[in-house]
Amino acid sequence: MTQTPILVLLLLALSSAAFYFGRKRAFQVAGGQIRKLHSLPGYYGLYVAIWAALPALLVLGVWLSMEGSLITQMVVSTLPASVQDLGPDKLNLVVNDIRNLVVGNIVSGTPDAAMQAAADRYRELQSISKLALFGVTLAVAAIAGWLAFSRIAPHHRARNGVERIVMYVLIACSLVAILTTVGIVLSVLFESIRFFRAVPVSEFLFGLDWSPQIAMRADQAGSSGAFGAVPLFAGTLLITLIAMIIAVPIGLMSAFYLAEYASRRVRAIAKPLLEVLAGIPTVVYGFFAALTVAPFIRDSGSILGLDVASESALAAGLVMGVMIIPFVSSLSDDVINAVPQSLRDGAYGMGATRSETVRQVIFPAALPGIVGAILLAVSRAIGETMIVVMAAGLAANLTANPLEAVTTVTVQIVTLLVGDQEFDSPKTLAAFALGLMLFLVTLVLNVLALHIVRKYREQYD
Amino acid sequence: MTQGKSMTVNAFEDTHETKPVKPQSTATVHRDVRETVGEVRVEDPRIRCTDVNVYYGEKHAIKNISLDVGKGEVLAMIGPSGCGKSTFLRCINRMNDTVSSCRVTGEILLDGEDINGRHIDVVPLRARVSMVFQKPNPFPKSIYENVAFGPKIHGLVQSKAELDEIVEASLRKANLWDEVKDRLDDPGLGLSGGQQQRLCIARSIAIEPEVILMDEPCSALDPISTAKVEQLIDELRQNYSICIVTHSMQQAARVSQRTAYFHLGDLIEIGKTDDLFIKPRHQLTEDYITGRFG
Amino acid sequence: MTNPTSPAAPGQSRGERNFARVQAGMKKRRAAETRFRLYGMIAVGLGLSFLLVLMFSIVSKGYSAFLQTYVRLDVPLLEEVIDPEQTRQLDTLRSADYGALVKQNLRDMFPEVTGRRDKFALYNLVSNGAGFDIRDRVLANPDLIGTTLSIWVAADDDVDMLLKGHIERTGPEADRRIKDNQLAWIDKLNAEGRLEKRFNVAFFSNGDSRDPELSGIRGALMGTIFTLIVTLSLSFPLGVAAAVYLEEFAPKNRWTDLIEVNINNLAAVPSIVFGLLGLAVFINFFELPRSAPLVGGLVLTLMTLPTIIIAGRAALKSVPPSIREAALGIGASPMQAMLYHVLPLALPGMLTGTIIGMAQALGETAPLLMIGMVAFIADVPQGIFDPSTALPVQIYLWADSPERAYVERTSAAIMILLAFLALMNTVAVLLRKRFEQRW
Ligand SMILES: Nc1ncnc2c1ncn2[C@@H]1O[C@H](COP(=O)(O)OP(=O)(O)O)[C@@H](O)[C@H]1O
């Protein structure tokens, strides 16, 4: 890995040199009279510099991302047939051992000759690749730079050339957002499909029993009943519901109070302070829920003679609700402020009190926007991870009792994926299936909410 | 718009096309003098304002204005924009309370009672002095609910039947009933601009106030809707005192009995509409109504 | 004309009748008004008191972690233990058994302690790290060998907790982490002035450790810094470029609409999904190293990008079109107008958005769990390829640890994290204030 920065630095140096020579060349072809040039000399420099650097950097990027898997494949193809026939699981282990040998780590068992040879071959290929990479990128840089250099002429539209390239770069950057979505969809979809080959979709969606750990045993992989995700969905919904019961009334009332009642001073202080709640990392809420709120609820419960689980849904939901309050309040606040003053005037002008105005005029006027805000908050609560990982349990209970422990989709994703992963066990793949569900549900909620809010804004613009 | 029209002088009917015939200059008061010219008092006032001042922070928006609004009369307020017409109008039902920087001094009596008095609650006050605004602002509710809003919040009705009757009566008075009687449950926002404004007027009269304040109620409307609203105002005059702010002198001439001319926070001249438009007594009034100004 | 259905009572005008009805209802309406206002105040009050309780609970638990109990030992640096052959070779000095010196010293202080168990309990009063402290002193100055070194070493976390009052002195001995004999020794040390609470250096200079008194946030902090460097250096240019394209150059058509919806949606996708993406793409497909700040930075880049793009577009939107037109009017190309005239004006707004995005990334935990930045790592990472954790992940790990001493360390780490967040947000607010546009 260490040669890459050097290579990048080399390319940058090359590119700076290209800039210098390109500029100089532009002066030359113009015979010293800049007016004869189509563009300013700097643009000629830039033109050459970009051509010298960009293609080479692209080559470098592609090379680096392909190098690992290509070398692995080449090494595997030289392994004895007996090893190659092992099947993907075992082969993966072998490859891992080889890689460990290469880096010099300790391997399980003593390496046999074939392995040692493979490791040597791996190392050899690596160094060849390193050298070739240097050669190829520098050659690409030199050739592309030279071609650009030789095109310099008084009528050459260097500026347009540069601007076109810059535009392509800008477009490429905008596409990253699309690629991210595509990446998310593909990554969860592929692994989910593999999962659904082992466990039927109906099983997953409607099964009432979730115990993925059992399936770790090879003879039980994908055995029926172990991957029914209903308890997870139910747990997620229960905690989300508790959070909303806390966050919606408090958030909405705060928004109404701050927008319609509070003096400017109170508003200027209280609003940012409330928003601090949204800026606190969720891991902090998780700690607070697990260490302060959950014991408090359990103790208060036992005083009342109630049997409260130490990882009750109530504790997690309560703290999540607190986290969501500013989310609801500041989104609603925006929405309430978008309600035109003329509606308030209309109500006040007939003698409505403030609360009558708020309840009967402003609230219905803002309702679509508020619904959008709440949908976004629900999506947020469903996807929230750290609070539930730290404060909700692992037990997949199918219950509506907030005093019992439940588990959620996100908790299970984390539990299934943290620690050792085998990418072929349904246990690991299940996490991606859960991730797919999570993505789809939040996607629908988000798109719906954003659409409603947008339509609402347009109505009053 | 029969009655309103007949009260005006023909020369004022269509100033958009033809310049008004300049009335004989009878103006006597020089334009630098800012004392009110004309009779500010009437015999049987519904509203009596004395030495009203309004400040927005440092800005002195209304300067020492006194005037009366009689029972059963339409008082028009005219003047160049920014002269304080809306501000003064909003004093009369204390709408300025909703503007935090605004301070009002002076005495405003409604039926002999000071509306700025300590023990006066704005809510019953505004039930007696209600307001219609420049931009039609129906609530995001059905037509029926819009009209029923006032009677409901003020507890003026005891039964649904009573409410139905008030809604119908108000819509009839606002000349809107025939247009909406089949779709009372449609949203008020679905009506045309003119219909919306008449809905807002119906909403105001549903609580049967004593005074209706109207701030340029026709400025957002087309001529036909404007005519309907003007006719409505004239009909309402019998039962209500009406203060109307307008930027159209023709409208003032058509609907009002008395007219007040405001200028930069001062009340310059007030008098019978016919007199004021034919022979203004203040130079500023004359400048304004002859189009030299504003 | 009175209302047809409710004729006025005799001698009562229409206005009077209505007025009476309104007045009659006023008491109830005023009460409703007061109630509603009260609900609003309660809601705001609840929100603020949650904040207060949260802060109080963190600070009251965490402030004590900045102090740590130290024990003063007077350790004879016996040459026969450290360097029996008197070579003074660095290797010899480094690998000598300094722990034995500490134990020897403790035995000398409490000669009455005999028996394996008791001795073991005695040794347990002092941190396992004591030997390393002595080693460092000797390595720095080999001349010390043969003298007696007076040194403050960290006490064991149980001792620390006892002195801070977090674990009980009373109650059945079997339930206590500190036994009766240990209590006696501690009291004796205390009476001799050998116990003292001092600033907890280890907390800031060490990486993670299995021993609470030796564990620190340095490793996690460095991991976070490396991660954020990667995030910042990718997401800022990418975000600015995307914002510029979408706001200034993109044609308005279905594609750009799609990109817009997509970006708004990405801003609301649960962070853990980004973790899944990182795991599947960066680690499994591109085979980048697990647990490395590089991958963490990449994932957080994708996560914060929407925030930065949205803020960037808003900043560009707030630059009035007249500026663009003026530049185009004097013959600049659209690209030049954007680069030299619009972008500089929009940059403060974009920076503010970026800082807010970075603050978001700083507090993010879930996606880092997915890509393996959750392992126990004692070494302080040296670069973006080294395995490491991040500050919030460290908090998660410590919060899970059973030792009582980790509670205060977790809280203290949270305080540090919140301090960084407060700092970043303050900078963002100041930046926004400073460059608030005045056209
Ligand atoms: N809310 C306010 N804050 C400060 N100044 C105001 C406010 N409303 C009106 N003004 C000022 O008071 C003066 C009178 O305004 P207004 O009553 O609206 O005039 P008009 O309705 O006659 O056009 C104007 O100069 C205006 O700028």
Ligand SMILES: [Mg+2]
């Ligand atoms: Mg006005």
